[in-house]
Amino acid sequence: MTIYIALLRAVNVGGTGKLPMAELKAMCEEVGFEEVRTYIASGNVVFRSRKSAAQLKAALEKRLALYAGKPVGVAIRTAAEMAEVGKANPFPEAPGNRTVAIFLDEPPPADTLKTVTHQNGEKIRLGKREVYVYYGDGMADSKLKIGAAKNGTARNMNTVLKLAEMAAAY
Structure with missing residues (x-):
């Protein structure tokens, strides 16, 4: 049996x-x-x-759509994949609450960094199926737009590491 993590998009945010x-x-x-x-x-x-x-993504998205009355995106990672996201963090010295991994269903397109707008000091790196962002001045006032990440869901590195830890404890 595989251990997974499901990450819902736009749930209980703002x-x-x-x-x-x-x-x-x-x-x-x-x-x-x-x-x-x-x-x-x-x-x-x-x-x-x-x-x-x-299969898990499809089943949960279908159930969530019934609940919410609209589509709710879900990203799925195995325990090993979530641990790898944490290990691959390109900003390991940055505070975990200012660094996020934006989870995508597919690898980010090669032109992802060329299409970024409103970047103002944020650092961006591409991962396997993630986009990493370090918000040096915090996220509150950031106007950063990453087109490739539009349908993704972000988690800060503190959350990524905690989810990897929870999954490893199964």
């Missing part, structure tokens, strides 16, 4: 997409996830399953 974690846990169990645990209220789920990542 007053949008309200979803109590107890309800999310119940929905995950409904679609067949096993040993489900959530972490903080931003849509992070650690669980076990025999299904493929694609």
Whole structure:
């Protein structure tokens, strides 16, 4: 059985997409996830399953759409992949709360960095299926736009490392 992490897009952020974690846990169990645990209220789920990542993504997105009345994006990573995201952080000396990994379904396009707009001191690096961003002055006032990351979901490095740790403890 594989250990996975599901990351929901735009859940409980800035007053949008309200979803109590107890309800999310119940929905995950409904679609067949096993040993489900959530972490903080931003849509992070650690669980076990025999299904493929694609099957899990499709099942959870379908269930979430029924709940929300609109599509809710989900990124899925195995425990090993999440650990690798943490290890591959190109800004290891930066504070974990100012560095994010934006999780994508596919590798970022080769021209990702050329299409960035409103960059003002943020540092950006490409990963396997992630875009890493270090917000030196914090995220609150950043106007950074990364077109390739539009449908992704971001987690700060503190959260990435905690999810990897939770998954490793299964």
